[in-house]
Amino acid sequence: MIPISKPSIGEDEIKAVEAVLRSGMLVSGPRVRVFEEGVAKYIGAKHAVATSSGTTALQAAVAALGIKPGDEVITTPFTFIATSNAILSAGARPVFADINPETFNMDPESMEARITHRTKAIIPVHLYGGPCDMDRLTKICERYKLLMLEDCAQSIGTEWKGRRVGGFGSASAFSFYATKNLSTGEGGMVLTNSDEVREKAFLFANQGQKERYEHVAVGFNYRMTDIAAAIGLVQLRKLDGMNRRRIEIARVYDEELKGVEVIDLPQVPKGCRHVFHQYTLRVKKGKRDALAAHLEKKGVGARIYYPKVSYLQPAYARVGFKQGTCPEAERAAGEVLSIPVYPSLTDTEVMHVVRAIKGFKAD
Ligand SMILES: Cc1ncc(COP(=O)(O)O)c(C=O)c1O
Structure with missing residues (x-):
């Protein structure tokens, strides 16, 4: 079976972890700070605060931006649930804007139409x-x-017209979960150019502690370990090469699959860089689940990210958005199918995936 994704961990990461274990400084050793500086420099942001996950990075960023009960925050419903959960965890109200059907990302026009006097931020x-x-x-x-x-x-x-994303907003949140383009197992980071946002995010993730047992804000333990940071430092060195391999695989899929009638291929906005965390097809004519089952039989792990928009999740019933709120996001949830893309995927495996898709009889 070719899995949908696979972490790219090699001997260098293993050695780096071993060095931390031997040092005895498992938690707040020197590597977290170096990793923060490395990622901040890579993205082009002034500050970074490492966290235990992408979820806690989002929570720390939402808190640091001063988002509070009574505020509305506009986001996309076509994402992993952690995005809008971060808004709810601050007691604020998520408001959902529709997506651009070509890019699957937030449609600016729909976003603007959802702004009210309560809107504080967008994610x-x-x-x-x-x-x-x-x-x-x-x-x-x-x-x-x-x-x-x-x-x-x-x-x-990822780049928008030559500039890496993560440096545009008031803050940004990254995840280093096992299968992400850069992985530390579990891990995350908040980036910002604001001294104040950095300070607040740091306090939120570090028990609000400025000096030992002096708690100037309510915070939690959302820290990254030195073990995770050691893996992250090796991964950061390899990141551009790993992303290049993902892009190379995407080019092969683009070329080989362009004539397959039942699917639409992912679009990259002009002058931009897509790093293919996922290579996601849109399967038409109601054939998505049949194609997924066919691929499974052929030994290809294909997955649906995401089968249900956030506001239709049972946990969101109280938030009060009905079916039909974001028609394009709902349509995408019924049509998308991601196929394997990760740095260690071989050319032979890529061609196996291609042949499996071409062998699907849509009628
Ligand atoms: C878009 C998005 N936001 C947030 C998260 C949360 O990150 P983590 O799993 O590291 O908590 C994820 C992770 O899958 C994600 O895909």
């Missing part, structure tokens, strides 16, 4: 490793004086 998600329209989203945020928190969980190395 666009650069889904699958493809960038949101940062020109238009930034302009709207400036016009209405809204904060922007970029969810970059799937998009380390």
Whole structure:
């Protein structure tokens, strides 16, 4: 079976972890700080705060931006649930904007239409490793004086017109979960150019502690371990090469699958860099589940990210958005299918996936 994704962990990561274990400084050793500096420099942001996951990075960023009960935050419903959960965890109300059907990302027009006097911020998600329209989203945020928190969980190395995402907003949140383009097992990071946001995010993730047992804010233990940071430092060195391999595989899929009638291939906005955290097909004519079952039989792990929009999840019933709120997001949830893409996927495996898809009889 060719899995949908696979972490790229080698001897260097193993050695780096061993060195931390031998050092005896498992938690707040020196590597977290170096990793923070490395990622901040890579993205082009002034500050970084490492966290235990992408979820806790989002929570720390939402808190640091001062989002509170009574505020509305506009986001996309076509994402992993952690994005909108971060809004709920601050007691604020998520408001859902529809997506652009070509990029699967937040549609700026729909976002603007959802702004009210309560809107404090937006959380666009650069889904699958493809960038949101940062020109238009930034302009709207400036016009209405809204904060922007970029969810970059799937998009380390993604570029919007030559600039890496994660440096556009008031803050950004990254995930280093096992299968992400850069992995530390579990891990995350908040980036920001604001001294104040950095300070607040740091306090939120570190028990609100400025000096030992002096708690100036309510915070929690959302820290990254030195073990995770050691893996992250090796991965950061390998990141551009790993992303290049993902892009190379995507090019082969683009070329080989372009004539297959039942599917639409992923689109990359002009002049931008997609890092293919996922390579996601849109399967038409109601054939998505049949294609997924066919691929399973052929030994290809295909997955649906995401089968249900956030506001239709049972946990969101109280938030009060009905079916039909975001028609394009709902349509995408019924049509998307991601196929394997990860750095260690071989050319032979790529061609096996291609043949399996070409062998699908849609009628
Ligand atoms: C878009 C998005 N946001 C947030 C998260 C949460 O990250 P983590 O799993 O590291 O908590 C994920 C992770 O899958 C994600 O894909």
